[in-house]
Amino acid sequence: MYKVASVFKYRYMETLLSKIDPRVKILVSVLYVFPAILFSNMVQLTPILIPIIINLKAGKVLTKYLKSLLYLSPFLILITLLNYLTMGNIISALIPILRLIILIGALDIFFFTTDPDDFILTMESLKLPLSISLSFALALRFIPAMIEQINEIVEAQLSRGLQLDKGNFITRIKNYIPIIIPLVILSIKRSIEVAESLEIRGVHPKATRTKYIELRIKRRDLAYLVINTAIVIIYIILFLLL
Numbered sequence: 001m002y003k004v005a006s007v008f009k010y011r012y013m014e015t016l017l018s019k020i021d022p023r024v025k026i027l028v029s030v031l032y033v034f035p036a037i038l039f040s041n042m043v044q045l046t047p048i049l050i051p052i053i054i055n056l057k058a059g060k061v062l063t064k065y066l067k068s069l070l071y072l073s074p075f076l077i078l079i080t081l082l083n084y085l086t087m088g089n090i091i092s093a094l095i096p097i098l099r100l101i102i103l104i105g106a107l108d109i110f111f112f113t114t115d116p117d118d119f120i121l122t123m124e125s126l127k128l129p130l131s132i133s134l135s136f137a138l139a140l141r142f143i144p145a146m147i148e149q150i151n152e153i154v155e156a157q158l159s160r161g162l163q164l165d166k167g168n169f170i171t172r173i174k175n176y177i178p179i180i181i182p183l184v185i186l187s188i189k190r191s192i193e194v195a196e197s198l199e200i201r202g203v204h205p206k207a208t209r210t211k212y213i214e215l216r217i218k219r220r221d222l223a224y225l226v227i228n229t230a231i232v233i234i235y236i237i238l239f240l241l242l
Helices: 001-007 022-038 044-058 064-086 091-111 116-127 130-159 169-175 177-200 219-241
Strands: none
Touching: 022 044, 022 091, 022 116, 022 219, 044 064, 044 091, 044 219, 064 091, 116 130, 130 177, 169 177
C-alpha cells in the first residue's frame, strides 16, 4: 500500500513541466481528452498516446504513470472482460480501456507535475470559491498521507498478531475493525488540526485575500500551449479527413 501512495504523492522535480503555468497545463490536459471523446476507432485513438507520453517524459513522471496503470490493471482487466462478454468483440472491448488510458495520461500531465499549492492558485484564478479549491488541495495533499497512515496501522496490528486472512468472510471483515477504528480516530484528529491551523491563520471563505505568489503566463507557457494545441488540431484534422 505504501508503494501505491508513493505513486500518487507529489514530489517536486526540476523539469520543463514543473516550470509551466498550471493553468496552461490544465488546458493541455483538456486538449488531449478531446480525441478520446471524438474518435471511437483503435487506429485513430492510439497515436494520441505518443504526445501524451512525450509530455509525461518531459515532466519525468512517465514511470509514475506506468505504475498507476499497473496498480489499476485488475480494474482494467475486469472492464475488458465485461465489455467482451457484452460485445463479443475483443477490439470493441479494448476501445473503452484505451480511452481510459488516454484520459489518465492526459490528466497526469497536470496532476503529477503540479504542486498542491499551485493547484489552489489555479482554482482561485478560475474564480472558484476558496472552500472548493481548498478542499481539492487538501484531498490531493492528505489522501497519499492517509494511505501511508493505513499502511503504518496495518503493520503495527500485524506485529501484534492480527491475522487478516484467517476465517470466513464475516470473520475477515471483523478482523479489519482494529484497523478502521484507529484510522477514523487519527482522521478526525487530523481534520481538527487542519481546522485549527486554518482558524489561526485567519482563513475565511468570504474574506478578500492577497496573494504572496501570483500566477503569470510567460512566453514559454504560450509556446508550450501553442505546440500542444497544434499537435491536437493536426491530429484531429488528419484523422477526420482519412
